Amino acid sequence: METSRPLDSLNQSRGKRVLIELKNGKQFVGILQAFDIHINVVLDEVEELENGELKRKLGTAFIRGDTIIIISPQ
Amino acid sequence: METSRPLDSLNQSRGKRVLIELKNGKQFVGILQAFDIHINVVLDEVEELENGELKRKLGTAFIRGDTIIIISPQ
Amino acid sequence: METSRPLDSLNQSRGKRVLIELKNGKQFVGILQAFDIHINVVLDEVEELENGELKRKLGTAFIRGDTIIIISPQ
Amino acid sequence: METSRPLDSLNQSRGKRVLIELKNGKQFVGILQAFDIHINVVLDEVEELENGELKRKLGTAFIRGDTIIIISPQ
Amino acid sequence: METSRPLDSLNQSRGKRVLIELKNGKQFVGILQAFDIHINVVLDEVEELENGELKRKLGTAFIRGDTIIIISPQ
Amino acid sequence: METSRPLDSLNQSRGKRVLIELKNGKQFVGILQAFDIHINVVLDEVEELENGELKRKLGTAFIRGDTIIIISPQ
Amino acid sequence: METSRPLDSLNQSRGKRVLIELKNGKQFVGILQAFDIHINVVLDEVEELENGELKRKLGTAFIRGDTIIIISPQ
Numbered sequence: 001m002e003t004s005r006p007l008d009s010l011n012q013s014r015g016k017r018v019l020i021e022l023k024n025g026k027q028f029v030g031i032l033q034a035f036d037i038h039i040n041v042v043l044d045e046v047e048e049l050e051n052g053e054l055k056r057k058l059g060t061a062f063i064r065g066d067t068i069i070i071i072s073p074q
Numbered sequence: 075m076e077t078s079r080p081l082d083s084l085n086q087s088r089g090k091r092v093l094i095e096l097k098n099g100k101q102f103v104g105i106l107q108a109f110d111i112h113i114n115v116v117l118d119e120v121e122e123l124e125n126g127e128l129k130r131k132l133g134t135a136f137i138r139g140d141t142i143i144i145i146s147p148q
Numbered sequence: 149m150e151t152s153r154p155l156d157s158l159n160q161s162r163g164k165r166v167l168i169e170l171k172n173g174k175q176f177v178g179i180l181q182a183f184d185i186h187i188n189v190v191l192d193e194v195e196e197l198e199n200g201e202l203k204r205k206l207g208t209a210f211i212r213g214d215t216i217i218i219i220s221p222q
Numbered sequence: 223m224e225t226s227r228p229l230d231s232l233n234q235s236r237g238k239r240v241l242i243e244l245k246n247g248k249q250f251v252g253i254l255q256a257f258d259i260h261i262n263v264v265l266d267e268v269e270e271l272e273n274g275e276l277k278r279k280l281g282t283a284f285i286r287g288d289t290i291i292i293i294s295p296q
Numbered sequence: 297m298e299t300s301r302p303l304d305s306l307n308q309s310r311g312k313r314v315l316i317e318l319k320n321g322k323q324f325v326g327i328l329q330a331f332d333i334h335i336n337v338v339l340d341e342v343e344e345l346e347n348g349e350l351k352r353k354l355g356t357a358f359i360r361g362d363t364i365i366i367i368s369p370q
Numbered sequence: 371m372e373t374s375r376p377l378d379s380l381n382q383s384r385g386k387r388v389l390i391e392l393k394n395g396k397q398f399v400g401i402l403q404a405f406d407i408h409i410n411v412v413l414d415e416v417e418e419l420e421n422g423e424l425k426r427k428l429g430t431a432f433i434r435g436d437t438i439i440i441i442s443p444q
Numbered sequence: 445m446e447t448s449r450p451l452d453s454l455n456q457s458r459g460k461r462v463l464i465e466l467k468n469g470k471q472f473v474g475i476l477q478a479f480d481i482h483i484n485v486v487l488d489e490v491e492e493l494e495n496g497e498l499k500r501k502l503g504t505a506f507i508r509g510d511t512i513i514i515i516s517p518q
Contacts, residue, residue: 006115064509217285228332228336306412365392442503
């Protein structure tokens with residue numbers, strides 16, 4: 001039942017560009033550097049998007065897992 | 075009392091198309107690839123719906139379990 | 149003190165029709181197939197109600213426990 | 223320090239009529255049949271009240287503990 | 297570091313009148329009979345206040361800890 | 371990695387005046403008497419502030435940790 | 445799978461200036477002195493920002509982890 005696990009799938013996105021959407025509606029795109037079982041995430045080359053437009057650049061960002069809704073490889 | 079468990083039922087939808095509704099009202103349809111005991115889910119061929127209409131396609135998506143209300147096989 | 153436990157009571161509704169109300173105000177009626185200690189629930193023959201009227205039919209549905217307020221046998 | 227514990231006090235209401243108020247403002251009155259350490263509760267002869275008036279009768283109801291604010295014997 | 301602990305301080309209010317404020321803004325005054333590590337509380341001679349005025353009397357009340365903001369001896 | 375821990379830092383404020391801000395926007399100033407790993411806190415000589423003005427005095431107050439955003443020595 | 449962990453990444457910001465954004469929209473900039481596995485954080489030389497402008501200075505601040513969305517080195 002556990003041969004295919006969500007964190008294994010997430011691991012395949014390590015080093016790749018992902019889109020992350022938060023509970024407050026914010027969207028970030030960046031390179032997935034690290035994550036843990038709480039889905040705490042570290043992104044590099046982070047861009048915050050608003051309506052698909054670049055809002056600001058953040059360099060590296062630690063995002064607390066309990067604020068995340070969805071992580072999708074770009 | 076545990077002969078029929080919710081996660082066993084969910085396991086029968088693995089590899090099949092499911093509808094997922096989130097606490098923020100968003101709806102996603104996709105192929106259920108993986109889930110864990112937190113109900114973290116990985117979907118493939120993901121489509122986000124709005125009022126039953128396709129809003130966007132996402133490829134693969136990791137959805138954090140604590141944002142999910144309902145998962146229903148299509 | 150634990151001779152009568154809530155999950156034992158819920159177990160008596162297994163295979164029977166129940167009404168489930170969620171924190172977001174949604175109401176579902178269906179046959180209670182499975183539940184676990186988190187009150188994750190699987191219903192069959194699911195109907196979503198709105199103001200007592202049928203809104204849609206869902207077949208089977210996995211409902212995440214932390215969204216549930218009340219489960220009442222019909 | 224634990225000679226008088228909240229769950230012991232709650233246990234004295236078993237089999238008696240209690241008022242339960244939820245985080246969403248709903249009020250239920252019924253016979254307390256069972257509860258557990260999560261304060262999941264089962265009531266019998268349940269009546270939902272609105273502004274002190276009977277809104278509907280529910281028979282038996284399982285109420286998830288994390289939705290409950292207060293339980294008071296009537 | 298743990299010589300003075302919050303629950304020890306709370307224990308000194310046992311049998312005394314306390315004011316409890318909840319996340320939903322409600323205020324209760326009563327005699328603190330019991331509490332546990334979740335800060336579940338049992339009050340006796342409970343009065344609910346609104347803008348400092350008595351709104352209703354409740355006798356005994358079990359208050360779930362995760363709804364409580366502050367407990368202050370009167 | 372753990373040579374400097376947040377609770378050690380908090381411990382240095384024991385017996386001193388701190389400002390505490392809650393998730394609901396309330397502000398309290400008082401002497402930090404006790405705290406635990408949940409960040410449950412006991413303050414003495416408590417003053418509730420509103421827009422920097424004294425709103426009321428509370429004597430001693432137990433504040434549940436999960437309502438706290440920030441604690442800052444004054 | 446765990447060779448690169450989010451807390452290791454966060455540890456590289458110790459002693460450096462970081463931007464922290466909270467669930468309630470508040471922004472703080474300060475020197476990261478300490479954090480733990482709950483992402484409880486202690487900042488020094490804290491400045492609260494509003495629309496990029498300095499709102500107030502706080503000296504040292506303990507920020508409870510469950511209020512934090514993002515931590516980004518400046």
